[in-house]
Amino acid sequence: MPIEFLNLKQVNAPFENDIREAISRVIDSGWYILGEETLAFEREFAEYCGVDHCIGVANGLDALHLILRAYDIGDGDEVIVPSNTFIATWLAVSQAGARVVPVEPDDLTYNIDPQKIEAAITPRTRAIMPVHLYGQPADMSPIIETARRHGLRVIEDAAQAHGARYHGRRTGGLGDAAGFSFYPGKNLGALGDGGAITTNDAALAAKLRRLRNYGSEVKYHHDLAGANSRLDEMQSAVLRVKLRHLDAENAQRAVLAQAYANALASAPVQLPTVLKGTEPVWHLFVVQTPHRDGLRAFLNERGIGTLVHYPIANHLQLAYKHQTWPELPIASRLQSHVLSLPFATYLNMNDILDVAASVLDYFRPTDSAD
């Protein structure tokens, strides 16, 4: 039986009836933008993350970008980001008009290395934007400590880490503000685009509510040159259904991740390393091997779908070619060594064992003594 990397219909199948009911409720309401569903979702997601405020926006990129704008971070400013992340982290900074300053990750946790941040700080630095990559919280305490010492904002990119915990506290409430994505493949995924900002900063939240809606609090009164970036009622209603199951799904992910770790213990691949004091939510299960391309082709032959997150490091993308970058050897190496194995809540233990067995088969020495 082939095992796809991810099948979104199967992801949503357990909630199909509730989702249809939620969508019908929105259709019947006759109110499609900034209504009761979005207000309710914002309240529920804020409570889930343990923060005072949640602002629904159109997608994860906008969430990060609007936080920067709300803090007046732009032209002439620098923002420290991980060299190893989805390009949206970088684009949020670039779109705000600020300069991306990449810092290398720890190559076992994949997250920004707090020890390397200090050296990247200049008088123009305004913020650090750690990413909780693949669902594992970045090492926030030393990051926040460095930021406080230099008077910098800490903006979490929590797009892959809904519900993850760092020393008991949920992502989304660890820094000054956080951006989430509800892209369909994320742990909390909508049936389209969606995003949210979480924060305990009341003034920031109030400004963001205007920024996402044409800079307006009172209809047709525009105090800011805002954006049109709203989470719509339909997606909010869907997300409310799925949020109720997020903890159970994240727990199921942890079981599957442990099963992969056990089954692959003897495989010559680098398994994910969990930082002490964190509870990852396993958005992806990523292994490292210099034989990545061969392994990937072998698994594909056997009907096992894999993906690479990410195949081209951001500083090597055409979009960022016009700038000169420092040597980024870890990001440059990871792009050709990382492989994301099939990972989804609908997979069962046998699926995981099948994939793991195929990984082991690939590395099994062929018997040349006939």
Ligand SMILES: *Cc1c(COP(=O)(O)O)cnc(C)c1O
């Ligand atoms: C998905 C993602 C984003 C962007 O989210 P969109 O909703 O696709 O705009 C940002 N950062 C990271 C790390 C992501 O994985």
